[in-house]
Amino acid sequence: MLLLLYTLTFFNHFHTKAEKTLCQMMGDPKYPLLSKDGEATIGGIFAMHSKETLPSFEFTQKPQPLLCSSVNLPDFRLAQIMIFAIEEINRSEMLLPNVSIGYQIYDTCSSRMSSMSATMGLMNGPEFAAGETCNGQSSIHAIIGETESSATVILSRTTGPFKIPVISHTASCECLSNRKDHPSFFRTISSDYHQSRALAYIVKHLGWSWVGAVNSDNDYGNYGMTIFLNTAQKEGICVEYSVKFYRTEPEKLKKVVDTIKKGTAKVIVAFVSFIEMGLLIDQLNILNITGLQIIGVEGWITSTSLITPKSFQVMGGSLGIALRKINLEGFSNYVVKAFWDTAFPCSQIKGDPSQYTINCSRYQDLLALKNYNEDVPEQRYSSHVYKAVYAVAHSLHSLLKCKEQEGCEKGLTIKPQQVVEALKKVNFTVKFGDRVWFDRTGAAVAQYEVVNWQQDSDGSLQFKSVGYYDASLPPDQRFVLNTENIIWARGQLEKPNSVCSESCLPGTRKAAQKGRPVCCYDCIPCAEGEISNETDSNNCKQCPGEYWSNAEKNKCVLKAEEFLSFTEVMGIVLVFFSLFGAGLTVLVAILFYRMRDTPIVKANNSELSFLFLLLFSLTLCFLCSLTFIGQPNEWSCMLRHTAFGITFVLCISCVLGKTIVVLMAFKATLPGSNVMKWFGPAQQRLSVLAFTLIQVLICVLWLTISPPFPYKNMNYFKEKIILECSLGSTVSFWAVLGYIGLLAVLCFILAFLARTLPDNFNEAKFITFSMLIFCAVWITFIPAYVSSPGKFTVAVEIFAILASSFGLLFCIFAPKCYIILLKPDQNTKKHMMGKTYFKT
Template structure:
């Protein structure tokens, strides 16, 4: 690995290489076989005792966006979401996997990372004489590409790096990824090298294990709180009979397991629990059929936004509407789900969302400034060939140059912003920076020192939000409760109707404004979802054999007995 220490002379050099275009196949064995044949490995080795330099084996993996600095921060996002596996002939080196379908939200994450870095580089108070550089990779929604990206982030992209192969990581910290499964791959790979990973939206409770993930941090809360809050919400509205669907992933499986345990404690019965993966259309159809035949009118969807989009398409196709969806932060405010027909399925949905936070200047950067400073897409009167070359290489991204439809609902960008600032504050402390004398540029900072420093950070960003990490490396649990409603202009709005704050005392953590909620079908009356109606006076409950405790028959009391809330006596 090469040495990116602060003590070396600063380079100002921009890499605007072609984006990663590999994608994974459905089966890991095929991916690994393709990897072996494709000569992709960016690890550097001395080939033999006579080799004078440490050389890369195979071709370097270039970032989508990069800029050199005194210290380097890596980024990994699913800027494209669809993958195509070329056929494997086993007679020649496989072609590179093809990446398509821009995920605008993920692209905004990369833009926000650059915005925060540029803002810090202009600051006279934070790292005053030290510049931050970045290497941002597109993993195309593939675990395979995630592995490629993380190996490149650790090793850099130079063909020859010197006489030693045991240098420091090419980056001091990595921001990403968005989904828990990819983040687990990233964190397990970087863990032995003690490189800090800070995720903005990986919420799986499994990542709270400090023994397994000692270098992992996140500017979002664990799903431990969200899953329990989901059960409390269901109980609050008297829904004792619900269905449950989750992504077949670390995120979905862990989150649903916590919800089911909490629901049982709250006395809520679950009619069915189904799960599917985005690459399993057969299982998805089974889920749709179960939902269609069920009697529960409430569905808890612990789904990533990709799986939720797949389920939404099938429910719309089969005209399954009128159900009450309870959602999680991964999809409840996802603009990608808003289509002309989606409201018939998801209208009235309730769920927990990441709180909005205003970052001054970010909107203008996302819509205007980025294209001029990064892709150099501004038109000029002179020869524009040099300026537009990068634009042509990334034409599918350029199509979103003037798109601002999603900016108002960007809820995760503050988490990216906080993550970058957390690294900057850690480096500021390690480099003994002061406003009067600047930073000691001769100090060589290692990633493991950044890990230790991150555990101590405690600062406030410009909008007043406080940033610190708890003992598991996570942020405090704060959610906004939102409701899918129609606006006066017939647009779909994610209207705030409450909040959840785990830092508040018991009894004050959860607040709901029931009168502000619009239920499925545009109704104002609370929907009912129970297995059995409450028994009338003169009858008592008799549990149905083989059914949950929420399912019972109401039998008349014997002569001479009366009924109360528990039975006859």
């Protein structure tokens, strides 16, 4: 094991002001895998191998060097990109003219131990001259790396106290945005804050509310998944389960796969690193778990080594966030010739042979890639390494005060801290058009593609771009997804459905299921008068006053208007009885007119005009009920109540007059009585007029102060509007009824007192009975009127009018009509003077 232990005594120089002491190296130095000298040096740390073999730790002898195997082609390409960019800058006459850039690139073998060793090697250099003092100065000006976020966190924390700038091309963990913990860290990739939110937007845009979540148990996965879960919650997305594992935990991986298998979510968000994703795919293949819609991240979604015919059975149709694919002109040719001729140490050894005392056998697995470049088009991180190198070059260019004609001031000593400050200010455009600058957290702007795993018509597997996310655009333009171009899991053209509960249709609302996530709910129909016109509505909306919900509860419609109409059965029946009563009254009047000279007619009243006035008022009583039928309007409302009140007072006044005449007629037969002179025809008409004028006055006051008006009653029935006539002044209404009742009671009392008079001249008992019916009808009318709903209120009022009118007509005139029509032999003066009047 090559573990470099340094005694860095320059801490005493800064903190205790002690004199400089000698630097001593313990153990063997760590040499870079690829290196080149230059006037300025850029360090690189890449995991060019993925496996590390540990030596024996028996402590019986000095540990042997670590052995690395299994080439990690993506990171090897990134190392080549770094060298390609440096060589390009060295040839440039515009950037750092006359200044050469060197590099030292270390291989970490995907090991934290080797990563730490490489970091110390970059910071201190491979050798110290004898007697050299510690000057606190790094041998490099910047470090590019690492690939994984967790390793980059270690690198940044280690180099941070020494102000050495670290520029990562792939470390996207949001944890690295903390400038207090990572003051000298930069990255040409954006933070996972944006990627995690973009994942939530994809899920939301596609209508999935029930997903599973898997992440790597490291900084990259934990921080990224936390942001996704928070964003998902805000967007109304429910996560059935959130599980994690690490590459060295096979038992946890099995539990994760078992959770996925048992889960009901059809969409899985996989925020995992490349290595963990490979392990997860293998386990899903073993258990033949297919048909899941996987949503992935840039860490693995475009890895060519993962998209194989075997993995496609499980992962086909995967959708995810990827870095933009940018073609670096000239790089494809460089990796098959120029790199091996100029940069590879076993091809040509230059410089001090002691520095390159390397066993070339360690490069044998790399030499197998000498003529391979098929993977170059999918190297989406290459542009980020390229931009990182150019960012350092532009920083050095400004610090060295380089000018196009004069070159650069080579005598200047550049400290890493100066490079950090210069990196904060860089702002330039690379040859493929991207503008390079760092925000306040040291990150680049978020620009992603949305890619879909698809199989072409020729059977080849590819990553097809189906959308993008660009944080530099306005919020409403940042995210675009072309769903028509997506091939879903199992090669389906129809988008899969992943919900805990099916969508609630319009007309229903969501009701959360107790103890379950908010995405699990029951669909409850909206209550009467409420609607929901959207799918998955949380609440039903109350319809406005004059509206009511339709049968489907998805639309507010105008409430049905109800009133007693002429066309409905009840209206027709009431109209019939009203006209029948009026017609019958007219027939009685005609009969009495034709029989006006007969004794029975003359015996009732000496003034036929008074008799016909009673029949006329009864006719009006029958007809006034028609004003209560039909849609209420301003005139009908005023007419129906006033006409009813006046005609009934007119009718009762006539009956009252007849009763008084009967009573006074008996008094007039007494010796010395001249009372009849006060109850002659003129007085009778005058009394009727007086009684009626009082009612007219009440009605005029009513119409003047607060008249009846049409009113839409929406309180009695919620689902319909009752069109009715509001009374306006209820006092006036009850005054009209009270006055009618007063006259009726007075008439009843007088008729009751006269009921025992001789039969020959007595109508009092029939008037008594008629008034009894009249009063009974209107007394029962009051509670029925108050309690009847809607149009039945009007029907009750019409019924009371007709019942009382028929009572008056039949009780007063039926006996006379009976004698006239059926017993004409009794309609004689002789019979009228006898004791058999109205007897059969």
